[in-house]
Amino acid sequence: MGKAALTVGEAIAAATTRLAVKAIEQPRREARLLFDLASGHDVPWQLAHGGDTVSDNAAFAYDALVARRAAGEPMAHLSGRQGFWTLDLEVSADTLVPRGDTETLIEALLDHRPDREAAYTFLDLGTGTGCLLLAALSEYTAAFGIGADRVPEAALLAARNARTTGLGQRAAFMVSHWDAAVEEGRFDVILSNPPYIPSDDISGLMVEVAAHEPVSALDGGADGLREYRYLIPALRRLLVPGGLAVIEIGIGQHEDVARLARAADLKVLDIRADLGRIPRAVVLEAPTA
Structure with a gap:
């Protein structure tokens, strides 16, 4: 059985936790900015569509960006x-x-x-x-x-x-x-x-x-x-x-x-x-x- 798709809100919450564990400052803000980079959907959209399911392509791109940021790569480089x-x-x-x-x-x-x-x-x-x-x-x-x-x-x-x-x-x-x-x-x-x-x-x-x-x-x-x-x-x-x-x-x-x-x-x-x-x-x- 494949991994269950996450909603936008769940994906951002999970990313926030991953970034916080790595002592990234303002982890929720950064999680939202990374979601915007991965999906093209800005923060107002995210807030309005928190219950929507994240597409497979966006989820893959988002996971990769969050991993790079958690490893210390600057947001500006991403x-x-x-x-x-x-x-x-x-x-x-x-x-x-x-x-x-x-x-x-x-x-x-x-x-x-x-x-x-x-x-x-x-x-x-x-x-x-x-x-x-x-x-x-x-x-x-x-x-x-x-x-x-x-x-x-x-x-x-x-x-x-x-x-x-x-x-x-x-x-x-x-x-x-x-x-x-x-x-x-x-x-x-x-x-x-x-x-x-x-x-x-x-x-x-x-x-x-x-x-x-x-x-x-x-x-x-x-x-x-x-x-x-x-x-x-x-x-x-x-x-x-x-x-x-x-x-x-x-x-x-x-x-x-x-x-x-x-x-x-x-x-x-x-x-x-x-x-x-x-x-x-x-x-x-x-x-x-």
């Missing part, structure tokens, strides 16, 4: 999408999944450069999905920007995101290890979210990060500061006089990064905390002459 700022972006295993904490950089940028009509030139180093550059361009409607990433697949993905968000005419992307292929002295604003996790700490991160996101985008060397030691001195030659840099930092790194900035003759304008009150971004300014 859906192929992630929201950032006001944008809906494509994501892949070649890049970090954009996170809400990184939106702190855009908030800081808007505060320090309030003229939304200024024709700024932006540079996003380690662009990944392009989330920082594209969020900035969505706010500064006369600006143009370049995103650089050493991973070709990431640069291609960011370019697709620029097109699908309607920003493709004001963004360009290149394959470059940091600033290696970038001309100096051309940028009003530089944005970056460099790798900052100490190497020995990576294995202790959540499994969805440690096992499913690119190590090259996480690993900041023995103390987490390796990339800042290269990146911050490079900012001086890339920024116009008085130009701004907004850089993401890890927990407890704000003093060390500020020290590196001052040693590179950059002014520390702001150290901005995220919603969890953790210092998350440093705002730096190049000398005016």
Whole structure:
């Protein structure tokens, strides 16, 4: 005798339990999102049709997705999408999944450069999905920007995101290890979210990060500061006089990064905390002459 078909409500309840056992946060919400991915039926439909029987095809697809999520694969990798700022972006295993904490950089940028009509030139180093550059361009409607990433697949993905968000005419992307292929002295604003996790700490991160996101985008060397030691001195030659840099930092790194900035003759304008009150971004300014 075959396995009895489940109703929509039963399938979601069973998936919620499987996810909860694996300590997935908000397991019922995630179970509903996964059902939407598997069946094409959104949450309002699910609530209205909880007693309907799940088709064999949808049940098979749903079981596979729930198993992958329970094993720690990020929801964004399963859906192929992630929201950032006001944008809906494509994501892949070649890049970090954009996170809400990184939106702190855009908030800081808007505060320090309030003229939304200024024709700024932006540079996003380690662009990944392009989330920082594209969020900035969505706010500064006369600006143009370049995103650089050493991973070709990431640069291609960011370019697709620029097109699908309607920003493709004001963004360009290149394959470059940091600033290696970038001309100096051309940028009003530089944005970056460099790798900052100490190497020995990576294995202790959540499994969805440690096992499913690119190590090259996480690993900041023995103390987490390796990339800042290269990146911050490079900012001086890339920024116009008085130009701004907004850089993401890890927990407890704000003093060390500020020290590196001052040693590179950059002014520390702001150290901005995220919603969890953790210092998350440093705002730096190049000398005016």
